[in-house]
Amino acid sequence: MSEKSVTPLSEDFSAWYNELVVRAELVERGPVRGTMVIRPYGYAIWERLQVEFDARIKAAGHDNVAFPSLIPESYLQREAEHVEGFSPELAVVTHAGGKELEEPLVVRPTSETVFGEYMARWIDSYRDLPLLLNQWANVVRWEMRPRLFLRTTEFLWQEGHTAHVDEADAMRETMWALDMYTAVARELAAIPVVAGEKTPGERFAGAVRTYTAEGMMRDGRALQASTSHYLGTNFARAFKIQYLDQQGQLQHAHTTSWGVSTRLIGGVIMTHGDDKGLVLPPRLAPHQVVIVPIGHDKLAERTVSASRALADQLRAAGLRVYVDDNRPHLSPGFKFNDWEMRGVPVRLELGPRDLDADVVTLARRLPIDGGASGAGGKEQIPIARAAELLPGILDEFQAFLLARATAFRDERTATVDRWDDFAAQVASGWARALHCGRADCEDEIKADTAATPRVIPANAPDESGPCVRCAQPSVYGRRVIFGRAY
Numbered sequence: 001m002s003e004k005s006v007t008p009l010s011e012d013f014s015a016w017y018n019e020l021v022v023r024a025e026l027v028e029r030g031p032v033r034g035t036m037v038i039r040p041y042g043y044a045i046w047e048r049l050q051v052e053f054d055a056r057i058k059a060a061g062h063d064n065v066a067f068p069s070l071i072p073e074s075y076l077q078r079e080a081e082h083v084e085g086f087s088p089e090l091a092v093v094t095h096a097g098g099k100e101l102e103e104p105l106v107v108r109p110t111s112e113t114v115f116g117e118y119m120a121r122w123i124d125s126y127r128d129l130p131l132l133l134n135q136w137a138n139v140v141r142w143e144m145r146p147r148l149f150l151r152t153t154e155f156l157w158q159e160g161h162t163a164h165v166d167e168a169d170a171m172r173e174t175m176w177a178l179d180m181y182t183a184v185a186r187e188l189a190a191i192p193v194v195a196g197e198k199t200p201g202e203r204f205a206g207a208v209r210t211y212t213a214e215g216m217m218r219d220g221r222a223l224q225a226s227t228s229h230y231l232g233t234n235f236a237r238a239f240k241i242q243y244l245d246q247q248g249q250l251q252h253a254h255t256t257s258w259g260v261s262t263r264l265i266g267g268v269i270m271t272h273g274d275d276k277g278l279v280l281p282p283r284l285a286p287h288q289v290v291i292v293p294i295g296h297d298k299l300a301e302r303t304v305s306a307s308r309a310l311a312d313q314l315r316a317a318g319l320r321v322y323v324d325d326n327r328p329h330l331s332p333g334f335k336f337n338d339w340e341m342r343g344v345p346v347r348l349e350l351g352p353r354d355l356d357a358d359v360v361t362l363a364r365r366l367p368i369d370g371g372a373s374g375a376g377g378k379e380q381i382p383i384a385r386a387a388e389l390l391p392g393i394l395d396e397f398q399a400f401l402l403a404r405a406t407a408f409r410d411e412r413t414a415t416v417d418r419w420d421d422f423a424a425q426v427a428s429g430w431a432r433a434l435h436c437g438r439a440d441c442e443d444e445i446k447a448d449t450a451a452t453p454r455v456i457p458a459n460a461p462d463e464s465g466p467c468v469r470c471a472q473p474s475v476y477g478r479r480v481i482f483g484r485a486y
Helices: 013-023 040-059 072-076 079-091 112-122 169-188 234-239 263-272 298-314 330-339 351-354 383-411 419-425 437-448
Strands: 027-029 037-038 061-063 070-072 093-097 099-107 130-141 154-164 193-195 209-216 222-232 242-245 248-250 254-261 289-293 321-323 346-350 359-364 377-382 412-417 432-434 453-458 480-485
Touching: 013 027, 013 263, 037 040, 037 154, 040 061, 040 130, 040 154, 040 169, 040 209, 040 263, 070 072, 070 248, 072 079, 072 099, 072 112, 079 234, 112 130, 112 154, 112 234, 112 254, 154 169, 169 193, 169 209, 169 222, 209 263, 209 383, 209 453, 209 480, 222 234, 222 263, 234 254, 254 263, 263 383, 289 298, 289 330, 298 321, 298 346, 298 351, 298 383, 330 346, 346 351, 346 383, 351 359, 377 383, 383 412, 419 432, 419 437, 437 453
Parallel strands: 061 130, 289 321, 289 346, 412 432
Antiparallel strands: 027 037, 070 099, 093 099, 130 154, 154 254, 193 209, 193 453, 209 222, 222 254, 242 248, 346 359, 359 377, 432 480, 453 480
16 A cells, blocks of 8 residues: 555545545644644635635625634623533633633634624614624634544634624525525535525524535535524624614614635545545646656656646646646656545646657546546647647536536435434435424434434425424424434
8 A cells, every 4th residue: 555545435434534634735633632734735725715705705795804813701601592502612711921811711613792792883873784794714612523624623714794784684694695605615616515494403502593505425424514694683682783773763783694614625525535535626626737747857858848838828728737847756656646646636747758749648537437538537638729628628527526426415315204214314325304393303313313404405395294203293394404414
């Protein structure tokens, strides 16, 4: 086994993931339990997501702000459900400057409370609404069972916080955020998430309604890719976020919050990866194309020069290109395996024979036609047409990954009405089932199967009947997707 190989996905999915994120040089464990160091290649993926989200958020009229990471403990205690929900995860500072603090400070687990404090100062009348704010930040939640990218003590995220005149406007914002997250997950990450509402038992602490985009990973488990919350007036009442309406009456604002984090990188890894390593969607990959010059000594000088010239042409066409020309001590085969491990969508091999024929050898990270594209999945394209052909090839690969992930999700999702069928289905996938909505029923389902209600799909057909677990009447008017989750 080479030093770059990983445990086969089908043999031990957890070991495969834990080895892959390190060997692909995305991340390493941090110096404190549960923390992580995101390496340049991993951070470049986050930056691709960040740029896309940030552009969409700003285009919708939101302004970026920066709030402190230390929050007075009393802020969290003002909203009882919120503090109760986060208490087990809080990191609390009790000493600073060599002295015990008069009031403990909480390291930000999320920012509804501190945003609420300042929204109350900034809002006076209906003319100040809607107030649309967004923050790029790190947060700390003390995880008992950390896993790199998926659940870490400290992670990066985006959190939107907005205030509105009424429920209707706040709900429009809540659904806009959900639609944005769903679109980016599909269009950039090629993850076919299912969007919809959470059950009351799965809501964000302090929210009136919580919406989610759920993706299926290649072991059949669910990953909550993003969330959007309608908070009603819960935080407005706790923090006195009030405004004078057009009739001069004092009203409480309706607030929302919504966020996505670096766990989405984990979702990309587990949606598309295989036994050779990462498989990155072209729109998200730091390097869409890697060119590997082949040859030694004077031959190398020729192929390296040609590779750099080709890279310049591809960059002029808008592609992200990397030339692997600074590791002459490594064999081409090692480099091929290395870039496969790192998930680069397209690799171009350029040797002396290729140059003599005015072609370049192309290898996709995965064959999109069942391997019919030539020996070893490779094909040759004219160098003169590479800048013309590659954008389309990358678009085809992006579409292929989304279609493959969608087919996998659909194959692992089944409609069930009997409890025995439900238990068998959630062992390796998702079950669409009718549900009574009772928290104690959800607890029983989780205790027996480790499955939880992931989402009430927004586009599911109307349906009612007995709960799959307790046979009491279903309450949501449609089936709920259950699954084991990260």
